[in-house]
Amino acid sequence: MITAQEITLTDMALRVTISMLMGLSIGIEREANRQPAGLRTHTLICVGATLIMLVSIYIPQMYHKIYDLDPTRIAAQVVTGIGFVGAGAIIKMGTNIRGLTTAATIWSTGAIGLAIGAGMYEIAWITTAIILFVLILFNIAERKLFAPSPLKKVIVESHKKEDLEKTIINHLKSKKIRIRSSNMDIRYEPYAITYDLLVHFNSRADLYHLQNSLKELDPTITHIRIFEV
Structure with missing residues:
Protein backbone atom coordinates (compact mmCIF):
# COMPACT_ATOMS: atom_id res chain seq x y z
CA MET A 1 0.00 0.00 0.00
CA ILE A 2 1.26 3.50 -0.89
CA THR A 3 1.60 5.70 2.17
CA ALA A 4 1.05 9.44 2.35
CA GLN A 5 4.82 9.96 2.57
CA GLU A 6 5.35 8.14 -0.75
CA ILE A 7 3.07 10.56 -2.60
CA THR A 8 5.64 13.33 -2.80
CA LEU A 9 5.19 16.84 -4.14
CA THR A 10 7.19 15.79 -7.22
CA ASP A 11 4.83 12.87 -7.85
CA MET A 12 1.80 15.12 -7.44
CA ALA A 13 3.24 17.72 -9.81
CA LEU A 14 3.97 14.99 -12.37
CA ARG A 15 0.42 13.69 -12.26
CA VAL A 16 -1.08 17.17 -12.59
CA THR A 17 1.26 17.94 -15.53
CA ILE A 18 0.34 14.72 -17.33
CA SER A 19 -3.31 15.52 -16.66
CA MET A 20 -2.87 18.97 -18.19
CA LEU A 21 -1.34 17.47 -21.36
CA MET A 22 -4.13 14.91 -21.79
CA GLY A 23 -6.89 17.44 -21.19
CA LEU A 24 -5.14 19.81 -23.58
CA SER A 25 -4.97 17.21 -26.36
CA ILE A 26 -8.72 16.56 -26.18
CA GLY A 27 -9.50 20.26 -25.80
CA ILE A 28 -7.53 21.12 -28.95
CA GLU A 29 -9.73 18.80 -31.02
CA ARG A 30 -12.91 20.34 -29.59
CA GLU A 31 -11.57 23.88 -30.06
CA ALA A 32 -10.69 23.13 -33.69
CA ASN A 33 -14.33 22.15 -34.26
CA ARG A 34 -15.53 25.39 -32.59
CA GLN A 35 -17.39 23.64 -29.80
CA PRO A 36 -18.74 25.53 -26.76
CA ALA A 37 -16.30 23.78 -24.41
CA GLY A 38 -12.81 23.74 -25.86
CA LEU A 39 -9.17 23.87 -24.94
CA ARG A 40 -9.28 25.62 -21.56
CA THR A 41 -12.42 23.85 -20.33
CA HIS A 42 -11.13 20.33 -20.96
CA THR A 43 -7.68 21.13 -19.56
CA LEU A 44 -9.08 22.60 -16.33
CA ILE A 45 -11.53 19.73 -15.87
CA CYS A 46 -8.80 17.11 -16.26
CA VAL A 47 -6.38 18.91 -13.92
CA GLY A 48 -9.12 19.58 -11.35
CA ALA A 49 -10.24 15.95 -11.36
CA THR A 50 -6.64 14.84 -10.86
CA LEU A 51 -6.23 17.11 -7.86
CA ILE A 52 -9.48 15.85 -6.35
CA MET A 53 -8.29 12.28 -6.73
CA LEU A 54 -4.94 13.11 -5.13
CA VAL A 55 -6.73 14.70 -2.18
CA SER A 56 -9.06 11.68 -1.96
CA ILE A 57 -6.08 9.33 -1.71
CA TYR A 58 -3.91 11.51 0.52
CA ILE A 59 -6.37 12.42 3.29
CA PRO A 60 -7.43 8.85 4.25
CA GLN A 61 -3.78 7.70 4.22
CA MET A 62 -2.76 10.65 6.34
CA TYR A 63 -5.44 10.09 8.98
CA HIS A 64 -6.00 6.33 8.67
CA LYS A 65 -4.87 5.77 12.27
CA ILE A 66 -7.44 8.24 13.58
CA TYR A 67 -10.41 7.90 11.26
CA ASP A 68 -11.78 5.15 9.05
CA LEU A 69 -12.09 7.12 5.79
CA ASP A 70 -13.11 6.03 2.30
CA PRO A 71 -10.73 7.43 -0.39
CA THR A 72 -13.39 7.11 -3.10
CA ARG A 73 -16.05 9.32 -1.51
CA ILE A 74 -14.66 12.69 -2.62
CA ALA A 75 -13.69 11.44 -6.10
CA ALA A 76 -17.15 9.94 -6.60
CA GLN A 77 -18.67 13.42 -6.52
CA VAL A 78 -16.69 14.32 -9.65
CA VAL A 79 -18.64 11.74 -11.67
CA THR A 80 -21.92 13.40 -10.65
CA GLY A 81 -20.76 17.01 -10.55
CA ILE A 82 -19.09 16.97 -13.95
CA GLY A 83 -22.49 16.25 -15.48
CA PHE A 84 -23.58 19.81 -14.68
CA VAL A 85 -20.65 21.20 -16.67
CA GLY A 86 -21.46 18.87 -19.55
CA ALA A 87 -25.09 20.00 -19.52
CA GLY A 88 -23.88 23.57 -19.99
CA ALA A 89 -22.18 22.57 -23.25
CA ILE A 90 -25.44 21.34 -24.78
CA ILE A 91 -27.20 23.93 -26.94
CA LYS A 92 -30.77 23.55 -28.21
CA MET A 93 -31.62 25.45 -31.39
CA GLY A 94 -35.21 24.75 -32.36
CA THR A 95 -35.42 21.00 -32.83
CA ASN A 96 -31.65 20.72 -33.26
CA ILE A 97 -29.34 19.88 -30.38
CA ARG A 98 -25.61 20.57 -30.38
CA GLY A 99 -22.91 19.81 -27.86
CA LEU A 100 -23.77 16.23 -26.87
CA THR A 101 -20.37 14.95 -28.03
CA THR A 102 -18.61 17.78 -26.18
CA ALA A 103 -20.60 16.95 -23.04
CA ALA A 104 -19.44 13.33 -23.37
CA THR A 105 -15.80 14.40 -23.77
CA ILE A 106 -16.10 16.61 -20.68
CA TRP A 107 -17.32 13.65 -18.63
CA SER A 108 -14.61 11.38 -20.10
CA THR A 109 -11.90 13.99 -19.45
CA GLY A 110 -12.94 14.12 -15.81
CA ALA A 111 -12.59 10.33 -15.64
CA ILE A 112 -9.11 10.55 -17.16
CA GLY A 113 -8.15 13.11 -14.53
CA LEU A 114 -9.28 10.77 -11.75
CA ALA A 115 -7.29 7.92 -13.26
CA ILE A 116 -4.12 10.03 -13.42
CA GLY A 117 -4.66 11.18 -9.85
CA ALA A 118 -4.78 7.52 -8.82
CA GLY A 119 -1.50 6.89 -10.65
CA MET A 120 -3.07 4.84 -13.45
CA TYR A 121 -0.94 6.44 -16.18
CA GLU A 122 -1.08 3.65 -18.74
CA ILE A 123 -4.86 3.34 -18.90
CA ALA A 124 -5.17 7.14 -18.89
CA TRP A 125 -2.91 7.39 -21.96
CA ILE A 126 -4.83 4.59 -23.70
CA THR A 127 -8.19 6.19 -22.90
CA THR A 128 -7.02 9.58 -24.19
CA ALA A 129 -5.84 7.96 -27.44
CA ILE A 130 -9.17 6.15 -27.83
CA ILE A 131 -11.16 9.35 -27.25
CA LEU A 132 -9.10 11.23 -29.86
CA PHE A 133 -9.49 8.28 -32.25
CA VAL A 134 -13.28 8.38 -31.82
CA LEU A 135 -13.51 12.18 -32.14
CA ILE A 136 -11.32 12.50 -35.24
CA LEU A 137 -11.67 9.29 -37.26
CA PHE A 138 -15.30 8.51 -36.38
CA ASN A 139 -16.24 12.05 -37.33
CA ILE A 140 -14.77 11.51 -40.80
CA ALA A 141 -16.55 8.14 -41.12
CA GLU A 142 -19.89 9.62 -40.05
CA ARG A 143 -19.67 12.35 -42.67
CA LYS A 144 -19.06 9.79 -45.41
CA LEU A 145 -21.46 7.07 -44.29
CA PHE A 146 -24.27 9.10 -42.72
CA ALA A 147 -24.51 12.30 -44.70
CA PRO A 148 -27.28 14.59 -43.40
CA SER A 149 -30.38 15.08 -45.50
CA PRO A 150 -30.00 18.06 -47.85
Whole structure:
Protein backbone atom coordinates (compact mmCIF):
# COMPACT_ATOMS: atom_id res chain seq x y z
CA MET A 1 0.00 0.00 0.00
CA ILE A 2 1.26 3.50 -0.89
CA THR A 3 1.60 5.70 2.17
CA ALA A 4 1.05 9.44 2.35
CA GLN A 5 4.82 9.96 2.57
CA GLU A 6 5.35 8.14 -0.75
CA ILE A 7 3.07 10.56 -2.60
CA THR A 8 5.64 13.33 -2.80
CA LEU A 9 5.19 16.84 -4.14
CA THR A 10 7.19 15.79 -7.22
CA ASP A 11 4.83 12.87 -7.85
CA MET A 12 1.80 15.12 -7.44
CA ALA A 13 3.24 17.72 -9.81
CA LEU A 14 3.97 14.99 -12.37
CA ARG A 15 0.42 13.69 -12.26
CA VAL A 16 -1.08 17.17 -12.59
CA THR A 17 1.26 17.94 -15.53
CA ILE A 18 0.34 14.72 -17.33
CA SER A 19 -3.31 15.52 -16.66
CA MET A 20 -2.87 18.97 -18.19
CA LEU A 21 -1.34 17.47 -21.36
CA MET A 22 -4.13 14.91 -21.79
CA GLY A 23 -6.89 17.44 -21.19
CA LEU A 24 -5.14 19.81 -23.58
CA SER A 25 -4.97 17.21 -26.36
CA ILE A 26 -8.72 16.56 -26.18
CA GLY A 27 -9.50 20.26 -25.80
CA ILE A 28 -7.53 21.12 -28.95
CA GLU A 29 -9.73 18.80 -31.02
CA ARG A 30 -12.91 20.34 -29.59
CA GLU A 31 -11.57 23.88 -30.06
CA ALA A 32 -10.69 23.13 -33.69
CA ASN A 33 -14.33 22.15 -34.26
CA ARG A 34 -15.53 25.39 -32.59
CA GLN A 35 -17.39 23.64 -29.80
CA PRO A 36 -18.74 25.53 -26.76
CA ALA A 37 -16.30 23.78 -24.41
CA GLY A 38 -12.81 23.74 -25.86
CA LEU A 39 -9.17 23.87 -24.94
CA ARG A 40 -9.28 25.62 -21.56
CA THR A 41 -12.42 23.85 -20.33
CA HIS A 42 -11.13 20.33 -20.96
CA THR A 43 -7.68 21.13 -19.56
CA LEU A 44 -9.08 22.60 -16.33
CA ILE A 45 -11.53 19.73 -15.87
CA CYS A 46 -8.80 17.11 -16.26
CA VAL A 47 -6.38 18.91 -13.92
CA GLY A 48 -9.12 19.58 -11.35
CA ALA A 49 -10.24 15.95 -11.36
CA THR A 50 -6.64 14.84 -10.86
CA LEU A 51 -6.23 17.11 -7.86
CA ILE A 52 -9.48 15.85 -6.35
CA MET A 53 -8.29 12.28 -6.73
CA LEU A 54 -4.94 13.11 -5.13
CA VAL A 55 -6.73 14.70 -2.18
CA SER A 56 -9.06 11.68 -1.96
CA ILE A 57 -6.08 9.33 -1.71
CA TYR A 58 -3.91 11.51 0.52
CA ILE A 59 -6.37 12.42 3.29
CA PRO A 60 -7.43 8.85 4.25
CA GLN A 61 -3.78 7.70 4.22
CA MET A 62 -2.76 10.65 6.34
CA TYR A 63 -5.44 10.09 8.98
CA HIS A 64 -6.00 6.33 8.67
CA LYS A 65 -4.87 5.77 12.27
CA ILE A 66 -7.44 8.24 13.58
CA TYR A 67 -10.41 7.90 11.26
CA ASP A 68 -11.78 5.15 9.05
CA LEU A 69 -12.09 7.12 5.79
CA ASP A 70 -13.11 6.03 2.30
CA PRO A 71 -10.73 7.43 -0.39
CA THR A 72 -13.39 7.11 -3.10
CA ARG A 73 -16.05 9.32 -1.51
CA ILE A 74 -14.66 12.69 -2.62
CA ALA A 75 -13.69 11.44 -6.10
CA ALA A 76 -17.15 9.94 -6.60
CA GLN A 77 -18.67 13.42 -6.52
CA VAL A 78 -16.69 14.32 -9.65
CA VAL A 79 -18.64 11.74 -11.67
CA THR A 80 -21.92 13.40 -10.65
CA GLY A 81 -20.76 17.01 -10.55
CA ILE A 82 -19.09 16.97 -13.95
CA GLY A 83 -22.49 16.25 -15.48
CA PHE A 84 -23.58 19.81 -14.68
CA VAL A 85 -20.65 21.20 -16.67
CA GLY A 86 -21.46 18.87 -19.55
CA ALA A 87 -25.09 20.00 -19.52
CA GLY A 88 -23.88 23.57 -19.99
CA ALA A 89 -22.18 22.57 -23.25
CA ILE A 90 -25.44 21.34 -24.78
CA ILE A 91 -27.20 23.93 -26.94
CA LYS A 92 -30.77 23.55 -28.21
CA MET A 93 -31.62 25.45 -31.39
CA GLY A 94 -35.21 24.75 -32.36
CA THR A 95 -35.42 21.00 -32.83
CA ASN A 96 -31.65 20.72 -33.26
CA ILE A 97 -29.34 19.88 -30.38
CA ARG A 98 -25.61 20.57 -30.38
CA GLY A 99 -22.91 19.81 -27.86
CA LEU A 100 -23.77 16.23 -26.87
CA THR A 101 -20.37 14.95 -28.03
CA THR A 102 -18.61 17.78 -26.18
CA ALA A 103 -20.60 16.95 -23.04
CA ALA A 104 -19.44 13.33 -23.37
CA THR A 105 -15.80 14.40 -23.77
CA ILE A 106 -16.10 16.61 -20.68
CA TRP A 107 -17.32 13.65 -18.63
CA SER A 108 -14.61 11.38 -20.10
CA THR A 109 -11.90 13.99 -19.45
CA GLY A 110 -12.94 14.12 -15.81
CA ALA A 111 -12.59 10.33 -15.64
CA ILE A 112 -9.11 10.55 -17.16
CA GLY A 113 -8.15 13.11 -14.53
CA LEU A 114 -9.28 10.77 -11.75
CA ALA A 115 -7.29 7.92 -13.26
CA ILE A 116 -4.12 10.03 -13.42
CA GLY A 117 -4.66 11.18 -9.85
CA ALA A 118 -4.78 7.52 -8.82
CA GLY A 119 -1.50 6.89 -10.65
CA MET A 120 -3.07 4.84 -13.45
CA TYR A 121 -0.94 6.44 -16.18
CA GLU A 122 -1.08 3.65 -18.74
CA ILE A 123 -4.86 3.34 -18.90
CA ALA A 124 -5.17 7.14 -18.89
CA TRP A 125 -2.91 7.39 -21.96
CA ILE A 126 -4.83 4.59 -23.70
CA THR A 127 -8.19 6.19 -22.90
CA THR A 128 -7.02 9.58 -24.19
CA ALA A 129 -5.84 7.96 -27.44
CA ILE A 130 -9.17 6.15 -27.83
CA ILE A 131 -11.16 9.35 -27.25
CA LEU A 132 -9.10 11.23 -29.86
CA PHE A 133 -9.49 8.28 -32.25
CA VAL A 134 -13.28 8.38 -31.82
CA LEU A 135 -13.51 12.18 -32.14
CA ILE A 136 -11.32 12.50 -35.24
CA LEU A 137 -11.67 9.29 -37.26
CA PHE A 138 -15.30 8.51 -36.38
CA ASN A 139 -16.24 12.05 -37.33
CA ILE A 140 -14.77 11.51 -40.80
CA ALA A 141 -16.55 8.14 -41.12
CA GLU A 142 -19.89 9.62 -40.05
CA ARG A 143 -19.67 12.35 -42.67
CA LYS A 144 -19.06 9.79 -45.41
CA LEU A 145 -21.46 7.07 -44.29
CA PHE A 146 -24.27 9.10 -42.72
CA ALA A 147 -24.51 12.30 -44.70
CA PRO A 148 -27.28 14.59 -43.40
CA SER A 149 -30.38 15.08 -45.50
CA PRO A 150 -30.00 18.06 -47.85
CA LEU A 151 -33.68 18.93 -47.35
CA LYS A 152 -34.45 21.29 -44.48
CA LYS A 153 -37.58 22.94 -43.22
CA VAL A 154 -37.22 26.67 -42.50
CA ILE A 155 -39.98 28.27 -40.44
CA VAL A 156 -39.98 32.03 -39.90
CA GLU A 157 -42.60 33.72 -37.74
CA SER A 158 -43.28 37.47 -37.82
CA HIS A 159 -45.93 39.86 -36.50
CA LYS A 160 -45.50 42.20 -39.48
CA LYS A 161 -48.51 42.70 -41.76
CA GLU A 162 -46.41 43.23 -44.89
CA ASP A 163 -45.32 40.23 -46.90
CA LEU A 164 -41.81 39.11 -45.97
CA GLU A 165 -41.88 35.99 -48.12
CA LYS A 166 -40.08 37.58 -51.07
CA THR A 167 -37.40 39.06 -48.80
CA ILE A 168 -36.79 35.69 -47.14
CA ILE A 169 -36.63 33.83 -50.45
CA ASN A 170 -34.19 36.36 -51.95
CA HIS A 171 -32.03 36.09 -48.85
CA LEU A 172 -31.92 32.30 -49.08
CA LYS A 173 -31.09 32.47 -52.77
CA SER A 174 -28.22 34.87 -52.02
CA LYS A 175 -26.85 32.09 -49.78
CA LYS A 176 -27.08 29.68 -52.75
CA ILE A 177 -29.91 27.79 -51.07
CA ARG A 178 -32.52 26.35 -53.43
CA ILE A 179 -36.20 26.81 -52.56
CA ARG A 180 -38.34 23.71 -53.12
CA SER A 181 -41.63 25.11 -51.83
CA SER A 182 -43.00 27.92 -49.66
CA ASN A 183 -46.24 28.46 -47.75
CA MET A 184 -47.66 31.23 -45.62
CA ASP A 185 -50.03 30.89 -42.68
CA ILE A 186 -51.77 33.82 -40.94
CA ARG A 187 -52.94 33.73 -37.32
CA TYR A 188 -55.06 36.61 -36.07
CA GLU A 189 -55.22 36.21 -32.28
CA PRO A 190 -52.52 37.14 -31.57
CA TYR A 191 -51.61 38.33 -35.05
CA ALA A 192 -48.67 36.43 -36.57
CA ILE A 193 -47.54 35.29 -39.98
CA THR A 194 -45.64 32.02 -40.37
CA TYR A 195 -43.56 31.37 -43.47
CA ASP A 196 -42.92 27.68 -44.04
CA LEU A 197 -40.23 26.90 -46.62
CA LEU A 198 -38.80 23.59 -47.82
CA VAL A 199 -35.25 24.21 -49.01
CA HIS A 200 -32.29 22.29 -50.38
CA PHE A 201 -29.16 23.18 -48.42
CA ASN A 202 -25.66 23.29 -49.76
CA SER A 203 -23.61 20.75 -47.76
CA ARG A 204 -21.44 23.60 -46.49
CA ALA A 205 -24.31 25.73 -45.27
CA ASP A 206 -23.98 26.79 -41.64
CA LEU A 207 -27.37 26.49 -39.97
CA TYR A 208 -26.40 28.61 -36.98
CA HIS A 209 -25.19 31.57 -39.06
CA LEU A 210 -28.14 31.24 -41.42
CA GLN A 211 -30.51 31.44 -38.48
CA ASN A 212 -28.82 34.62 -37.26
CA SER A 213 -28.84 36.21 -40.72
CA LEU A 214 -32.58 35.52 -41.10
CA LYS A 215 -33.22 37.12 -37.73
CA GLU A 216 -31.46 40.28 -38.90
CA LEU A 217 -33.69 40.59 -42.00
CA ASP A 218 -36.46 42.36 -40.13
CA PRO A 219 -36.99 43.39 -36.47
CA THR A 220 -40.53 41.99 -36.52
CA ILE A 221 -39.28 38.41 -36.93
CA THR A 222 -39.90 36.66 -33.62
CA HIS A 223 -39.07 32.98 -34.18
CA ILE A 224 -36.89 31.01 -36.58
CA ARG A 225 -36.70 27.23 -36.69
CA ILE A 226 -34.59 25.08 -39.02
CA PHE A 227 -34.74 21.30 -38.94
CA GLU A 228 -34.27 18.25 -41.14
CA VAL A 229 -37.21 16.81 -43.03
